[in-house]
Amino acid sequence: MPRAVREQQMLDAAVRTFGSRGYMAASMDEIAELAGVSKPxxxxYLNSKEDLFTACIRREARALTEAVRAGARPGLPADRQLWSGLAAFFTHTARHPDGWAVLHLQARTHGEVFAAEVAAMRAEIVAFVTQLILAAAREAHRDPDLREAEVAGLAEALVGAAESLADWANVTPGVTARQAATTLMNFAWAGLGDLMAGRHWTPPADGGDADVPEPQSEVTAPVR
Amino acid sequence: MPRAVREQQMLDAAVRTFGSRGYMAASMDEIAELAGVSKPxxxxYLNSKEDLFTACIRREARALTEAVRAGARPGLPADRQLWSGLAAFFTHTARHPDGWAVLHLQARTHGEVFAAEVAAMRAEIVAFVTQLILAAAREAHRDPDLREAEVAGLAEALVGAAESLADWANVTPGVTARQAATTLMNFAWAGLGDLMAGRHWTPPADGGDADVPEPQSEVTAPVR
Structure with a gap:
């Protein structure tokens, strides 16, 4: 059997083991047995548990990023684009729960080197979503002046909401990928939709937040 | 000086050091010096670096949870409630960037024990937000049958979006707590608002996602 095929089998077994047992508890013995190869x-092939885990993170990150890119359809109306992108994301995370656990739970829990791998993937997805929102907003011609910083914030909010919902959907019985995507559309679309139509939500004139009690000392940054 | 006061000084110094340097790089020497006490x-008082970090996580989690609870105003209309809650959250994370970094970056990156501490706080906040959304939806009397699972999903989306935006706001020059809260209101409110008024976003009849290419094998869960 060619080395590349063997390596993919090892990575399949490793993703399943790291995702279900956790990085610390996963043993190389178990991974080798599941892959049907010897531990040596x-x-x-993969050098060490750390290198094997890094290879898993990279493979799963690439697969997720490709699924999201493939799901986005630049030609569609903005709501359909968002829907197809979200559907692709939640379909992928539901089909590969161990891969998602490796990326969103395990990689971030076991040290800064692994966390940095995932942070790079996340930054790429946020940049991609930012461009999609910007393009949709400009296409709409209703709010061509939507600030880049505002769009970046919207992309962060969307990605954060999607990550949180994917974790939740994968551990909540009966929640399908389609339901998770629909929930996020219900949450986000009319909001983004109103925004692109130039209908902003406006904070109350009195601030409304000015008298929020703010306990304790330790002010480490200027109040903004 | 009473022990309780000394301990708070040590925790202040520890949060600042862990938040700015990271857990691994932070030294007990530096924390002691910043607190103005001896390392012994x-x-x-705090036993070990691990116990000191746990004490930091617990204190910062309690402070954040209290700030969000204090910000929610059950008597206000739903949009004002959401606004005041979000304003309280982003004001707190902007005022205590090292505390937020301890909770949302450091605690999750350095092992399952610390991550579990933060997961408990997060679950409490999600439960609180779920109840707020449920109460607002029932108050609105427009969608009294909003499913509990749907509401739980909306709360997960809102909390995930807020976490992501807080990270972003704290590292992006010129983004104030008020702007972050306004961005999330623009993203989320009209969405939640439409939902409470019974205006759901409906997936396209043809599925729209059915032909999303889904690469590779390794199906570890039934496709949902």
Missing amino acids: LVYL | LVYL
């Missing part, structure tokens, strides 16, 4: 061969 | 006294 895993070390020969 | 830090160990005497």
Whole structure:
């Protein structure tokens, strides 16, 4: 069997083991057995548990990013674009729950090196979503002056909401990928939709937040 | 000086050091010096670097949870409630950037024990937000049958979006707490608002997502 095929089998077994057991509890013995190879061969090909985990993160990050890119349809109306992108995202995370657990739970919990791998993928997705929102807003011609910073904030909000919902959907019985995507559309679309139509939500004139009690000392940054 | 006061000084110094340097790079020498005490006294009071970090997580989690609870105003209309809650959240995270970094970056990056502390706080906030949304939806009398699972999903989306925006606001020059809160209101309110008025976003009849290309094998869960 060619090395590349063997390596993919090892990575399949490793993603499943890291995702279901957690990084610390996963053993190389178990991964080798699940892959149907000897443990020395895993070390020969992937070098160490750390390197194997890094290879898993990179493969799963690439697969997720490609699924989201493939789901986005630049030609569609903005709501359909958002829907197809979200549907692709939640379909992928539901089909690959161990891959999602590796990316969103395990990689971020076991040290800064692994966390940095995932942060790079996340930054790429946020940049991609930012461009989609910007293009849709400009296409709409209703709010061509939507500020870049505002769009970046909207993309952060959308990505954060999607990550949180994917975690939730994967551990909540009976929640399908389609339901998770529909929930996020209900949450986000009319909001983004109103925004692109130039209908902003406006904070109350009195601030409304001025008398929020703010306890304790330790002011480490200027109040903004 | 009473022990309780000394301990708070040590925790202030520890939060600042862990938040700005990261858990691994932070040294007990530096924390003791910043607190103006001897290193043996830090160990005497807080026992170990691990225990000191846990104490920081608990204190910052309690402060954040209290700030969000204090910001919610059950008597206000739903949009004003959401606004005041979000304003309280982003004001707190902007005023305590090191505390937020401890909770949302450091605690989740350095092992399952610390991550579990933060997960407990997050679950409490999600439950609180779920109840607020449920109460507002029932108050509105327009969608009294809003499913509990749908509401739980909306709360997950809102909390995930807020976490993501707080990270972003704290590292993006010129983004104030008020702007972050306004961005999230623009993103979320009209969405939640439409939902409470019974105006759901409906997926396209043809599915629209059915032909999303879904690469590779490794199907570890039934496709949902």
